[in-house]
Amino acid sequence: MLNGKKIILGITGGIAAYKCGHLVRLMVKQGAEVKVILSHSALQFITPQTLSVLSKNEVLTDFFDKNFNWNNHVHLAEWADVVLIAPLTANSLAKMASGACDSILLATYLSARTKTIVAPAMDLDMFQHPSVKKNLETLKSYKNEIIPVETGELASGLVGEGRMAEPENIVSYLNDFFTKNLPLKGKSALVNAGPTYESIDPVRFIGNRSSGKMGIAIAESLVFMGAQVTLVLGPSQVEIKNKTIKVLRVESSEEMYDAMLANYSEKDIVICSAAVADYKAANVSELKIKKKEDNFKLDLIKTKDILLELGKQKKNQCLVGFALETNNLEEYAKQKLKNKNLDLVVANSASDVGSGFSGDTNKITIIDKHNKITNFELKSKQKAASDIVNYIIDFVK
Template sequence: MNLKGKKILLGVSGSIAAYKSALLVRLLVKAEAEVRVVMSQSAKEFITPLTLSTLSKNPVLLSFTKSETGEWNNHVELGLWADLMIIAPATAKTLSKCATGHCDDLLTAIYFSARCPVYFAPAMDVDMFRHPSTQQNMRQLVAYGNFFVYPEHGELASGLIGDGRLAEPENIIKVLDSHFAKQPSAVSKRVLITAGPTVEPIDPVRFISNRSSGKMGYAMAEAFAAAGAQVTLVSGPTHLKAFNANISTVHVETAHQMFEAAEDHFGESDLVIFAAAVADYAPRVVAEQKIKKQGDSMSLDLAKTTDIAGTLGPGKRNGQLIIGFALETENELAHAHDKLVRKNFDYIVLNSLNDPGAGFAHDTNKITVIDKNNNVQQFDLKSKDEVARDILNLVLAQWNEA
């Protein structure tokens, strides 16, 4: 493993998920990393320093001085010692302090002194994680050059189900090990992703659209950017924002605007993922003024929009990969395979609305991937972040074979 001989500083803040830090330390030591642990005072309420010191084979650091001797725990020295720092679990409070410069304990003092890469692995309840202030703090930390191991979807301590569950230690280890690879796995690649719905105006106040949230496309953008790729994300209207500095977002509204943006970046991209839910039809004429209600019925004259994937796919160059998405309600495999062939895809990702928890608006997805050789691979229901990593791994395997 790439972690062998690396100096890892693990910060543990006060979350029920702190119990997982014991396994994380054990896995780091098993990978032959040198581990030192610093805990916030509240973290002691969830796991004992004795446990982590025993597993790490180093004293756990709790405060600026060692109470028995008065000796100083030099936070500057500790920040310079580490090859990598990770705070896992990172609570909403810890994220806020690190994002806003609030340094009031040894853990935050070391963070502000660290010259090494710093990762945060958040853990909190779903509504805390989704709160705009938490999301803003995460964006700010990414802007500062920090990295995230994003939380996973599952049952939380509150009994709710959603995003906010600390990533499993095994998954954290994979991220950290990948960090120390000679270079990120997709560092030389350019990736184009379309995401979200399109909005086709009827008049100044009404439009035709669909239920797409854009979550799947944004999750894939984050996954490929974290792997080192330069990502262009062409996004229809959505409340989502991209975190990673490797993501350049192009905001569009209509199908025509999305086609133009995708066409601009198609030729330069090593990988194109058509994940947007593009309107098939749009009003032929857009009223300049609000249409007044008249009579018992109303008819709209609709014109077919440009088939973005169908238009660009046949122009695929050698070595370029294209992935499409298909949302189906019946004869799913047959319809998806037909779309794969017609649009010259290398892979198509099938979602079925017959699968609970899959499709639009959900935080989860259940996919089936079909490749151009008609190989079919089915995946379990997972968070969209995990699904994005599954798709990333499929692509990386393809690139490694080339």
């Protein structure tokens, strides 16, 4: 999926430009952020207004568009994860091959440090011309990628090679491009996150201050590295922006236990970052408990230990737990690592400023099963999540 990817779509003046509205829609639907640059000749085939509505961004057509600075091509080139030019006409191909720069699209292409991918589109005889073939080879020598043309009826009425790849095939190519070299491609991961709510009566519960931010950031980082991720999420108000994450919503520790065990056996990486309740009410009242006595006694019983059970059933998984402590952090984390058969434990102290529940930062220590201790500085939870996932990648090599 293209979730979170930043894509510049350059459209040149071929009849296939009319398909680019659909192409933009497909990329946006997969979660990409798309910014469109139109060549002047492309304006004959599709309007900026259409592409602006579909991309949810302004469309560039000129160095001196009223809403942009003349040097916007530099910022665009730095912003993008990839530059996609579709359709690529013979004229624009020749300019790219020679280094010509007479439009904002070509200026952006020449300024781009990221990969450029092109989808040629032209008539049969034009596509077969030796100069076109030579220019395509020149683009390849510049490390650009060429999406193969397709065969079919062309605008001239001829039938043969030269059609721009269909939008669905272009999107498929982009997906392969973004995932083919990712270190966790082909791996599956299971993450739990957030608090649990243990009912006392129909309106009250035992809970904690966990927001789920850390676990959600870990799930997103795993996806970014190519993994397929299932997230078991307790009551959390944090929005899950990455639509490729399979989210299982639960409320109680019992529900989280069942969901984790049901999805555990086939996973390669399992990370338990949820703040699961250690105790729950021995008896849950069917009616709201009325305030009558000055003192109220609530009997509690232990909840099922999710991490302990996963450790017992572990086969080839990399099993990672979290240890949030207020004192003796390293000692208690090492105990959890051993007692629950973990490969790694991520420890953090609720006493450290900027660490713990609810906030947007965390300061972590990772201890592995060989008792190697790695300390990290205070960082955003997104960056801390990246540190954890990168550590796991190195650990499982």
